Amino acid sequence: SQSPTAVLKDFLSGNFPECGIDIVKSCNCTAFHADGTGYDYSMAGTVTVKGFMYNVQVVDQGRTFACGDFGNGTKKWGVGAGAGDCTLQGGGSPTFSNAAFPITNQATASGRTASGGGGELISKTTDAVSCAAQVPAGACTPNPVLTVDKTCVTTLQVQGTSVVVRVDYTGQVHNGGNVYLNNVQVTDTAAGTPATQTFPASGGFTLTNSGTGGADKCYTNGLATCPTLTVPTVGQPPVTGAASYLPNSLVAINPGRAQFSDTVRATATDALLNQPVASHPVGQGYTAQCLICPNGVCPTNP
Numbered sequence: 269s270q271s272p273t274a275v276l277k278d279f280l281s282g283n284f285p286e287c288g289i290d291i292v293k294s295c296n297c298t299a300f301h302a303d304g305t306g307y308d309y310s311m312a313g314t315v316t317v318k319g320f321m322y323n324v325q326v327v328d329q330g331r332t333f334a335c336g337d338f339g340n341g342t343k344k345w346g347v348g349a350g351a352g353d354c355t356l357q358g359g360g361s362p363t364f365s366n367a368a369f370p371i372t373n374q375a376t377a378s379g380r381t382a383s384g385g386g387g388e389l390i391s392k393t394t395d396a397v398s399c400a401a402q403v404p405a406g407a408c409t410p411n412p413v414l415t416v417d418k419t420c421v422t423t424l425q426v427q428g429t430s431v432v433v434r435v436d437y438t439g440q441v442h443n444g445g446n447v448y449l450n451n452v453q454v455t456d457t458a459a460g461t462p463a464t465q466t467f468p469a470s471g472g473f474t475l476t477n478s479g480t481g482g483a484d485k486c487y488t489n490g491l492a493t494c495p496t497l498t499v500p501t502v503g504q505p506p507v508t509g510a511a512s513y514l515p516n517s518l519v520a521i522n523p524g525r526a527q528f529s530d531t532v533r534a535t536a537t538d539a540l541l542n543q544p545v546a547s548h549p550v551g552q553g554y555t556a557q558c559l560i561c562p563n564g565v566c567p568t569n570p
Contacts, residue, residue: 320337412446417554
């Protein structure tokens, strides 16, 4: 192609500028979707023209950046582009999403050797560029945090010809991390009947990321809040939404009281990486100490 200032002497001297185009691309992972649907990436790079070219543009992820007509120079496109650089057509931000991390990405720059859509179309496509860098650091790294708690009360109930102890309990499971947790289940293990209870009995809860409305759930009733526990009178059934068991062992505490212990442990799956998450290592958990005292009331100090 010929720049607007080229004249016949350029041909005679061999100095006629040859047209060419080059492109350099970068991309970074900037965020992930807490619900596990994917990751966000930024587009950026430079396009360099040798000689003079018309209607220069960059296409990345199906989106077009218009760079105009220019010669013997470089323009930026995407993130970091300023006034006089390439402009994203249709507006919006120079970002894209993908279900995977990391990914590779390519972009193509093109321009014509004559105005009005004429002349030769010259284009250049980058090699596959890795988008593995996280900007800011850790932006695409999920941090799941699963915890569980429990409260309990004790009472007496008639079973056949005997009077037995019953422990009623409830509690919440919490997501303190930045990614959804799926298939959340809580298992209660007690020295009693039943020895093991799992909530929910099949399937599992979903907890949204920390700070959102669905990050906490009562595991005995599947709702956002747990029922309030008070010491039932003898023979009264557990409050709706609570669970219970009949202990078969105790720790005697003087004077005139007994303590029953059972343990809850929560498990889940990270919604983004589909990896297992647990509130405690296998064989451990949150242990609640449930007292039974004369008249159902335990003083503050033993």
